[in-house]
Amino acid sequence: MSEATEQNGKHFPEKQLWGREGFRDDPYIEAESLEVAGDAPAVILPLAAWLGLDDDVRRTSNRRIGVFVAPGESIDPLLDKLDTVPLIALQFPAFNDGRSYSKAEILKGRHGFKGELRAVGDVLVDQVVFMLRAGFDTLEVTNPVALKRLSASDLRDTPGYYQPGRGSAKTAGGFSWRRTPAA
Amino acid sequence: MYRYDEFDHAFVAARVEQFKDQVERRLSGELTEDQFKPLRLMNGVYLQLHAYMLRVAVPYGTLSGRQMRKLGHIARTYDRGYGHFTTRQNIQYNWPALADIPKILDELAEVEMHAMQTSGNCIRNVTADHFSGVAADEVADPRPFAEILRQWSSLHPEFSYLPRKFKIAVTGAEHDRAAIQTHDIGLHLKKNEAGELGFAVYVGGGQGRTPMVAKKIRDFLPAEDLLSYTTAIVRVYNLHGRRDNKYKARIKILVHETGVEELTRQIEAEWQALKESDLKLPQGDIDAIMTYFRPPVLPERPEGWGALAAAKKADAGFAAWVDQNVTPHKNPDYGVVTISLKPIGGIPGDASAEQMELVADIAEKYSQDEIRVSHEQNLVLPHVALADLHAVYELLLADGLATANAGLITDIIACPGLDYCALANARSIPVAQRISERFGAAERQAEIGELKIKISGCINACGHHHVGHIGILGVEKKGEELYQITLGGSADEITTVGEITGRGFSSEEVVDAIEKIVDTYLGLRTSKEENFLAAYRRVGAAPFKEALYGPVSRAA
Numbered sequence: 243m244s245e246a247t248e249q250n251g252k253h254f255p256e257k258q259l260w261g262r263e264g265f266r267d268d269p270y271i272e273a274e275s276l277e278v279a280g281d282a283p284a285v286i287l288p289l290a291a292w293l294g295l296d297d298d299v300r301r302t303s304n305r306r307i308g309v310f311v312a313p314g315e316s317i318d319p320l321l322d323k324l325d326t327v328p329l330i331a332l333q334f335p336a337f338n339d340g341r342s343y344s345k346a347e348i349l350k351g352r353h354g355f356k357g358e359l360r361a362v363g364d365v366l367v368d369q370v371v372f373m374l375r376a377g378f379d380t381l382e383v384t385n386p387v388a389l390k391r392l393s394a395s396d397l398r399d400t401p402g403y404y405q406p407g408r409g410s411a412k413t414a415g416g417f418s419w420r421r422t423p424a425a
Numbered sequence: 426m427y428r429y430d431e432f433d434h435a436f437v438a439a440r441v442e443q444f445k446d447q448v449e450r451r452l453s454g455e456l457t458e459d460q461f462k463p464l465r466l467m468n469g470v471y472l473q474l475h476a477y478m479l480r481v482a483v484p485y486g487t488l489s490g491r492q493m494r495k496l497g498h499i500a501r502t503y504d505r506g507y508g509h510f511t512t513r514q515n516i517q518y519n520w521p522a523l524a525d526i527p528k529i530l531d532e533l534a535e536v537e538m539h540a541m542q543t544s545g546n547c548i549r550n551v552t553a554d555h556f557s558g559v560a561a562d563e564v565a566d567p568r569p570f571a572e573i574l575r576q577w578s579s580l581h582p583e584f585s586y587l588p589r590k591f592k593i594a595v596t597g598a599e600h601d602r603a604a605i606q607t608h609d610i611g612l613h614l615k616k617n618e619a620g621e622l623g624f625a626v627y628v629g630g631g632q633g634r635t636p637m638v639a640k641k642i643r644d645f646l647p648a649e650d651l652l653s654y655t656t657a658i659v660r661v662y663n664l665h666g667r668r669d670n671k672y673k674a675r676i677k678i679l680v681h682e683t684g685v686e687e688l689t690r691q692i693e694a695e696w697q698a699l700k701e702s703d704l705k706l707p708q709g710d711i712d713a714i715m716t717y718f719r720p721p722v723l724p725e726r727p728e729g730w731g732a733l734a735a736a737k738k739a740d741a742g743f744a745a746w747v748d749q750n751v752t753p754h755k756n757p758d759y760g761v762v763t764i765s766l767k768p769i770g771g772i773p774g775d776a777s778a779e780q781m782e783l784v785a786d787i788a789e790k791y792s793q794d795e796i797r798v799s800h801e802q803n804l805v806l807p808h809v810a811l812a813d814l815h816a817v818y819e820l821l822l823a824d825g826l827a828t829a830n831a832g833l834i835t836d837i838i839a840c841p842g843l844d845y846c847a848l849a850n851a852r853s854i855p856v857a858q859r860i861s862e863r864f865g866a867a868e869r870q871a872e873i874g875e876l877k878i879k880i881s882g883c884i885n886a887c888g889h890h891h892v893g894h895i896g897i898l899g900v901e902k903k904g905e906e907l908y909q910i911t912l913g914g915s916a917d918e919i920t921t922v923g924e925i926t927g928r929g930f931s932s933e934e935v936v937d938a939i940e941k942i943v944d945t946y947l948g949l950r951t952s953k954e955e956n957f958l959a960a961y962r963r964v965g966a967a968p969f970k971e972a973l974y975g976p977v978s979r980a981a
Contacts, residue, residue, distance in 0.1 A: 340546075340586025343661060347660075368447070398443045402432055404576045404580070
């Protein structure tokens with residue numbers, strides 16, 4: 243993520259972290275490696291750097307070490323280590339690159355990932371509901387309209403969904419057609 | 426047919442509110458056109474050459490009279506008095522004002538319709554055989570499954586930002602009228618030896634600049650696994666489909682580049698993990714949706730047999746129309762009527778507000794309140810008693826809707842082309858009109874027999890030229906519109922991509938070229954029973970190329 247934002251030459255001072263209960267402080271910093279992270283208590287490393295850590299370091303470190311995954315990177319190497327990951331940040335380099343939705347579904351739905359699943363990158367208000375339903379816990383937001391709408395809890399959601407899915411208090415727990423058809 | 430319940434109503438209403446908000450943000454300037462584009466596309470709004478275009482979903486092409494009347498009302502109130510039925514069984518309006526579109530969506534919601542997922546890189550409106558539920562050759566009605574797929578795919582959280590658009594078609598008969606092998610996923614509903622319902626699954630068909638016929642990856646998928654298997658396919662595609670080049674982003678390219686065996690392995694592996702999930706369809710769920718599609722109780726109307734024979738004897742025009750546009754219904758007292766939207770010299774697929782209202786009236790009175798839109802851009806009245814055929818014919822005739830050309834050379838599919846579309850290189854509609862006029866005489870059409878001409882104004886192939894018995898593709902060469910001809914394409918159960926004959930023809934030459942092809946066919950067919958496609962498959966391209974380019978030409 244840090245890599246991507248640096249490459250784009252963008253600087254987002256107003257970057258904020260949002261979860262279902264509202265905006266919250268973000269304890270994590272992004273770093274290329276543990277060495278450059280200083281003594282930050284929570285760090286997000288690129289996938290390769292994270293996988294390069296000793297299992298021991300990951301398990302016994304007194305800081306939280308999360309991992310950043312770009313859409314082109316496979317999550318397969320993470321799957322047997324999920325109990326040692328406190329946070330996975332899945333990237334949306336552009337809002338219309340939907341690969342991270344499938345990864346969220348696989349991580350949360352199939353593998354029961356218990357840590358924080360975070361959406362980073364081009365997070366816009368019109369996709370927030372999809373992200374929550376795909377299993378994201380937190381969203382890293384920079385877009386001004388998204389910030390405004392989220393502050394007002396104005397998501398323009400539909401009152402129910404046709405698919406089962408995480409992330410919605412309103413989900414009745416199944417497909418819409420499982421209800422008795424109207425007479 | 427399917428009726429909205431409270432859930433559907435609330436869902437669509439909320440979606441209209443969402444889009445209303447987005448349109449307001451666009452009109453106020455809060456959203457740029459770039460930011461607005463993906464949002465409007467999710468709601469069927471395109472920006473064309475001259476105006477916005479709104480494409481309204483007609484799920485699997487089934488409409489009630491009330492819905493059709495509303496479509497006519499919208500054409501009159503918000504457009505220029507007509508609408509255009511498309512090859513995906515939808516309708517599009519070419520001239521709505523952006524500010525009116527939320528109002529149009531409100532009006533559509535009143536009759537249980539919407540414009541969701543008629544565009545954008547999502548799962549599009551699911552199409553089905555336009556004779557579903559009535560065709561004499563059908564194993565089972567595929568529409569309940571199309572409806573299940575429609576619901577499942579609506580605002581799907583995982584699959585709303587796919588690499589590219591994604592089209593699913595379902596047929597329930599061996600003879601494929603839904604062109605399933607030209608779709609991203611094609612489903613052929615059938616029964617196994619135990620009499621259970623399931624699907625043959627095809628993946629990776631498509632047209633565009635790289636036409637490909639879908640590959641069968643499963644011969645029998647039990648019906649209960651429909652959603653888990655579809656999810657597996659779309660998930661593998663979402664993760665691995667190309668996003669670097671929009672012309673290589675469809676699943677057909679992934680199938681081609683990965684290889685069908687390897688891709689099938691990936692899909693099956695994904696499916697194993699999903700098979701027993703809550704995507705599994707219990708029989709009770711399937712039955713609940715099927716009750717919506719229960720065939721209507723049709724009264725016995727045996728008097729129609731004699732009445733029909735008498736009316737045909739007395740009225741040659743009626744007789745020709747019955748022979749060409751009425752096909753057998755499961756119930757022998759009834760027929761399935763194709764209403765041609767291809768009047769001689771007209772614009773394929775266009776219908777006026779008055780015509781839509783007339784069809785709505787006829788459907789309510791004579792066809793169990795049901796209408797279908799065919800992917801061949803015609804309308805269908807699925808349940809007309811033979812005894813009522815003459816009355817229906819007279820009504821249609823009065824408003825120019827009784828052209829007796831279903832399946833004939835003037836029943837042309839054409840995309841909107843350069844007259845409307847921002848992508849087009851050449852005009853399609855005027856070429857269709859001139860061909861229609863050239864071959865318009867009833868005797869001549871009947872003599873030529875079944876012949877499907879399909880015209881696209883650019884390589885995106887919205888007019889399905891690749892699968893036309895005769896396909897015409899408009900290209901632009903040095904500032905001039907040029908038309909390339911393909912022969913031998915077909916989109917039925919034996920789907921083939923047509924072969925290019927050689928150099929293209931100018932707008933002036935192209936109709937003559939088609940005539941040469943037709944005359945060549947008439948000269949070499951073994952009998953009237955050997956239709957154009959069969960003759961082409963027997964003799965190959967050579968005689969046609971010779972007729973077009975002369976014996977010495979090495980055009981290829």
